[in-house]
Amino acid sequence: MSFELEFDVVIVGAGGCGLTAAIALHDTWPQATLAVVDKAERACGNTVLSSGSIPAAGTRFQKAVGIHDSPEIFQQDLLGVAGEHEALHLTRALTESSAELVEWLVDRANVRLTLVETYKHIGHRVHRLHSPPSRRGEDLVNDLLAECERRDIPVVWHSTVRELVTSGNRVEGIVYTTPDGEEIRVGARHVVLASNGYAANRRILERFVPEIAQAPYGGGMGSEGEAIEWGEALGAGLANMKAYQAHASLADPHGSLVTWTVVEKGGFIVDRSGRRFGNESIGYSAFAALELQRSGPFWVIADTRVRDTTARGQEEYAELVEHGGVMEGSLEEICRRSGIDPQGLAETLAEVRTSARDGTPDRYGRTDWGLGPLEETLTATRIGPALFHTQGGLKVDVDGRVLRIDGTPIEGLWAGGGAASGISGNRGSLGYMSGNGLLGALGLGYRIGRAIGRNMHAGT
Ligand SMILES: Cc1cc2nc3c(=O)[nH]c(=O)nc-3n(C[C@H](O)[C@H](O)[C@H](O)COP(=O)(O)OP(=O)(O)OC[C@H]3O[C@@H](n4cnc5c(N)ncnc54)[C@H](O)[C@@H]3O)c2cc1C
Known part of the structure; x- marks a missing residue:
């Protein structure tokens, strides 16, 4: 040859x-x-x-x-x-x-x-x-x-x-x-x-x-x-061949990654009703499967303290913040701008803060809340699930x-x-x-x- x-x-x-x-x-x-x-x-x-x-x-x-x-x-x-x-x-x-x-x-x-x-x-x-x-x-x-x-x-x-x-x-x-x-x-x-x-x-x-x-x-x-x-x-x-990495938090519509550090530092994920639907501690890949089973959009909710400490260490997230991809405001402002149900989010937030303060497992078994209970000024980023790569x-x-x-x-x-x-x-x-x-x-x-x-x- x-x-x-x-x-x-x-x-x-x-x-x-x-x-x-x-x-x-x-x-x-x-x-x-x-x-x-x-x-x-x-x-x-x-x-x-x-x-x-x-x-x-x-x-x-x-x-x-x-x-x-x-x-x-x-x-x-x-x-x-x-x-x-x-x-x-x-x-x-x-x-x-x-x-x-x-x-x-x-x-x-x-x-x-x-x-x-x-x-x-x-x-x-x-x-x-x-x-x-x-x-x-x-x-x-x-x-x-x-x-x-x-x-x-x-x-x-x-x-x-x-x-x-x-x-x-x-x-x-x-x-x-x-x-x-x-x-x-x-x-x-x-x-x-x-x-x-x-x-x-x-x-x-x-x-x-x-x-x-x-x-x-x-x-x-x-x-x-x-x-x-x-x-x-x-x-x-x-x-x-059945394995892959998905990610639960790709910013919508920016398409950039909302690092899971936001969740690990105390953030949580809700749908339009303002309610969570699973334990975020299972990780971004596994959590994507929960999102794929229901219709979006979804939001990751955190506070300005979580946002700022995360942005200090991760440039891609810092750029998303800089380009306005992360909303900031009171619960009412966030809900008005995003369309999230205010009563649902208020109840979710109260429950999550209690779990973070007392260290008791929440309804999904989550115990790790990073920086502790979220403060008054919240942040919200609209997200969706995505496939990142295959593992087989x-x-x-x-x-x-x-x-x-x-x-x-x-x-x-x-x-x-x-x-x-x-x-x-x-x-x-x-x-x-x-x-x-x-x-x-x-x-x-x-x-x-x-x-x-x-x-x-x-x-x-
Ligand atoms: C957004 C995102 C974030 C991720 N973050 C992480 C992380 O932080 N940590 C982690 O462990 N993993 C992460 N992953 C997964 C990780 O990036 C991949 O598993 C890893 O980079 C695969 O490396 P690779 O060299 O096999 O492929 P690649 O880096 O994709 O390189 C493959 C190359 O092959 C070339 N190629 C393909 N077909 C041909 C062909 N026929 N002829 C010639 N060239 C060809 C392509 O052009 C490409 O340049 C992430 C994935 C994504 C999408």
Whole structure:
């Protein structure tokens, strides 16, 4: 078979997974020739859209502020939310290498990360999210791209991978098209699928998660599920296909994220009647399922103190506040402007304040009210649920080798991030914990890059 170009390794997708895999490979075996190919014109995948929060247990950043954490505690937290699922080996491997990943990103990949101490998000018993100081995934990706440039790793934009080239049972390369439609065949001993999941492809959503297929989508448009289709055509297994991350609070109509920190600091969610309809402590992904079962609109109610402390730590929310996306006023003013029923909201507020003051569980079992009872000047933001990304994908081993249904590896094929199975259970939006997306992306990317590097070092 003839190829226009040949590399040791080709990585499909320049998001968190692909760029991390590239740097980890270069770090382990600098002699490897490699290229990263992406269909977008510039970095705009889900890693860019995320808050860049990577969970890790036992890092030196945690130890420096006296936080006791370990992979075992982290695993318990994850399994407590996700329940049993089809990729428990990944939960174990990714938690065990999480501290090493974050310290390596800082020390060897020059990624600026700090421990997030102002929020930890539901399910995490201790502060373990590590994120760029801006809390923006864009900065995370820019740092990874700068490191690729420093190491002379080529990242080729505007080039859509259309198919995998195979010979017998092994993958031998890819075919991509350039912006002017030219087809280029690239040979590679190892192909890494880092092209994310299928949340932008309604046809595949209908097949695996029909309940969310028509919901608004808040992720990158590149997530069209090619990895699933290529893998299945080669006999690959799939795992945790029913899992996804939804979010209960996308600002309506602004479309930006109302961080769940607003809820964690004491906010709550009501519908037009001014009544709550569930325990917000189950988290933003699981709460979205409750919203999807009823008709909106919905509002997150908080006070100016919650708003201002949240905005100080999170730029995207601060911008929403600045652009007038968060109403402020007395209960009567809020209700007049929003159309929320004033009597319903007054009763809800009284009940919630009592629970926050006395520490007694409210009617839904919620006990954690962050900063305590809400004050007189309230805030309200109109919100709705959205799908953010899918968490099911190709069945892989702990280093990202793609496995057939019978568990044997497909030679030459690797997958990580949204292209591979996630660790968020297999029950819709219920099993997702903050950070699971990036742990699967950067965590598997790191393991894939190192495993390929070790293979090449051993001459295989
Ligand atoms: C709004 C939002 C907020 C989030 N916040 C967090 C968070 O704080 N923490 C967390 O852990 N997770 C978060 N997530 C989830 C997380 O962002 C994703 O799980 C993770 O970024 C996936 O990384 P990836 O590298 O697999 O995909 P991406 O970052 O999407 O990269 C995939 C790349 O592959 C390219 N590609 C796709 N198909 C092809 C093809 N055929 N040819 C060439 N290139 C292709 C795409 O253009 C894209 O650039 C969030 C998601 C969203 C949408």
